[in-house]
Amino acid sequence: MIEILWFIFDIMLVLLLLALAWTTCSTQDVMRAVTLFIAMGLLLAVIWARLKAPDLALAEAVIGAGISGALLLSAIKDYPSNLMVSHRSPVMRGMINIFTIALTILMSWAVWHGIEMSDGKRLSEQVASQLSISGVSNPVTAVLLNFRAYDTLLELAVVLTAVLTVLILNEKRADHKVISPLLQGMTRWLVPLLVITSGYLLWVGAHAPGGAFQAGAMLAAAMILLQLAYPSIHQGFNLYLLRLLLVIGILIFVLVGLWMMLLNDDFLAYSPAWAGSLILIIETAATLSIATALTLAYLGGRPTGWENGLKKSASHKDSHTDNGRVK
Amino acid sequence: MISEQLLYSLAGIGLFAIGLRATLLHHMLLPRLLALNVCGAGVFLIFIAIAYAGVENMADPVPQALVLTGIVVAVSATAMALALGRRLEALKDE
Numbered sequence: 001m002i003e004i005l006w007f008i009f010d011i012m013l014v015l016l017l018l019a020l021a022w023t024t025c026s027t028q029d030v031m032r033a034v035t036l037f038i039a040m041g042l043l044l045a046v047i048w049a050r051l052k053a054p055d056l057a058l059a060e061a062v063i064g065a066g067i068s069g070a071l072l073l074s075a076i077k078d079y080p081s082n083l084m085v086s087h088r089s090p091v092m093r094g095m096i097n098i099f100t101i102a103l104t105i106l107m108s109w110a111v112w113h114g115i116e117m118s119d120g121k122r123l124s125e126q127v128a129s130q131l132s133i134s135g136v137s138n139p140v141t142a143v144l145l146n147f148r149a150y151d152t153l154l155e156l157a158v159v160l161t162a163v164l165t166v167l168i169l170n171e172k173r174a175d176h177k178v179i180s181p182l183l184q185g186m187t188r189w190l191v192p193l194l195v196i197t198s199g200y201l202l203w204v205g206a207h208a209p210g211g212a213f214q215a216g217a218m219l220a221a222a223m224i225l226l227q228l229a230y231p232s233i234h235q236g237f238n239l240y241l242l243r244l245l246l247v248i249g250i251l252i253f254v255l256v257g258l259w260m261m262l263l264n265d266d267f268l269a270y271s272p273a274w275a276g277s278l279i280l281i282i283e284t285a286a287t288l289s290i291a292t293a294l295t296l297a298y299l300g301g302r303p304t305g306w307e308n309g310l311k312k313s314a315s316h317k318d319s320h321t322d323n324g325r326v327k
Numbered sequence: 328m329i330s331e332q333l334l335y336s337l338a339g340i341g342l343f344a345i346g347l348r349a350t351l352l353h354h355m356l357l358p359r360l361l362a363l364n365v366c367g368a369g370v371f372l373i374f375i376a377i378a379y380a381g382v383e384n385m386a387d388p389v390p391q392a393l394v395l396t397g398i399v400v401a402v403s404a405t406a407m408a409l410a411l412g413r414r415l416e417a418l419k420d421e
Contacts, residue, residue: 006331006382007330010331010334010335011334014334014335014338017338017342018338018341018342018345021341021342021345021346021365021368021369022345024361024362024365025345025346025348025349025358025361025362025365026349030357030358033358033361034357034361037361037364037365040365040368041368044368044371044372047335047372048375051331051335051375051376051378051379051386052379052380052382052384052385052386053375053378053386053391053394055391055395056371056375056391056394056395056398059395059398059399060398063398063399063402064368064398064401064402067402068364068401068402068405071402071405071406071409072357072360072361072405072409075357075409075412075413076357078409078412078413078416079355079356079357079412079416080416081355084353084355084357084358086352086353086354087354088352093352096348096351096352097348099351100344100347100348100351101344103344103347104340104341104343104344107340107343107344108337108340111333111336111337111340111373111377112333114377115329115332115333115336115377116329122387122389123387123389124380124385124387124388124389127388127389139385139388140388140391140392140395142388143388143389143391143392144392144395144396148389148392151392151393151396152396155396155399155400158400158403159399159400159403161403162403162404162406162407163403163406165407165410165411166406166407166410169410169411169413169414170410170413170414170417211395213395213398213399290399293403294402294406297402297403297406297410300409300410300413301410301413
């Protein structure tokens with residue numbers, strides 16, 4: 001009986017997901033498509049929870065639905081047209097449809113084959129057997145920050161590269177003119193709550209669902225909310241501190257890695273006795289970097305006055321070399 | 328257990344196909360980005376469906392960690408694409 005109920009629940013989730021994906025991709029209004037996309041992200045969070053991946057459910061709700069949604073919504077007004085209509089010729093459309101259907105059948109066959117043939121031996125057994133020396137008891141955090149720490153280091157590098165591109169290409173978007181007192185009032189309650197939740201997620205990631213990415217995105221959500229309620233707040237940013245926060249995640253990660261290389265001969269090979277503390281230090285730094293990166297990505301470019309510090313030091317350098325030439 | 332794995336993997340493939348079709352059909356950047364994100368979500372779903380090991384057991388943590396990385400990389404790539412698109416629009420106006 002319970003199995004049948006689970007099955008009905010599964011079918012409903014899957015049908016709803018496919019319907020949302022289809023309408024996201026086929027609706028004609030961009031605004032509507034983005035809204036449906038956010039709804040799809042939230043549904044995916046439910047599906048991750050159903051599939052016993054609560055870390056992902058948290059990440060999807062905050063990052064996949066929340067931050068992506070905010071990025072996309074704020075980007076809509078960058079484009080002149082709000083209509084999304086395909087201009088492909090009927091022949092081209094037919095070819096695309098045939099190609100997609102053929103690929104779907106092939107992939108279904110491959111996945112069916114893969115699941116049927118799998119002997120059930122997974123990396124999860126290795127993770128479980130080594131979990132006690134990883135320094136944390138949440139296996140996902142253990143994989144992310146100990147067993148496959150390289151991946152996470154490079155992931156932080158990807159985030160940094162993406163944000164640097166955003167900063168290089170554009171100035172930040174113009175501030176909103178409309179300020180809602182209701183939003184300001186709500187923000188005063190929500191932001192402290194988000195900051196506390198973020199700290200909680202960071203701390204709890206060691207032994208329960210949570211971790212640096214969820215915590216960082218939650219902090220970024222607090223910053224985005226502040227930015228929406230108080231549009232001039234970015235003028236108070238200390239831009240040197242902002243630069244430091246942007247790179248501190250990678251900086252600490254690499255320093256810990258090098259330190260462990262001196263002690264244990266391998267990059268990022270933690271000593272088991274310290275692993276828990278090292279992971280917490282790295283995660284704290286990573287949380288700050290991710291929050292800064294996502295906030296800057298939401299602003300859409302350099303905050304006002306971003307170049308000033310650099311210009312000053314550059315002109316200083318120029319005068320220095322000039323002096324050298326004169327001498 | 329296998330039935331859930333199959334059901335959700337097939338849903339993932341469905342999501343991937345819907346996203347891929349829309350990516351190929353559209354010209355504009357924003358709809359394409361949305362479609363690519365749907366595509367990515369489909370791939371994540373296949374990963375997590377295969378990691379699933381029944382209601383009582385813990386799901387395989389390795390694919391979970393990979394997908395968590397994937398979600399963060401996807402949002403970074405989206406932010407970067409949006410910045411490139413915005414710059415392109417600004418250049419068009421000049």
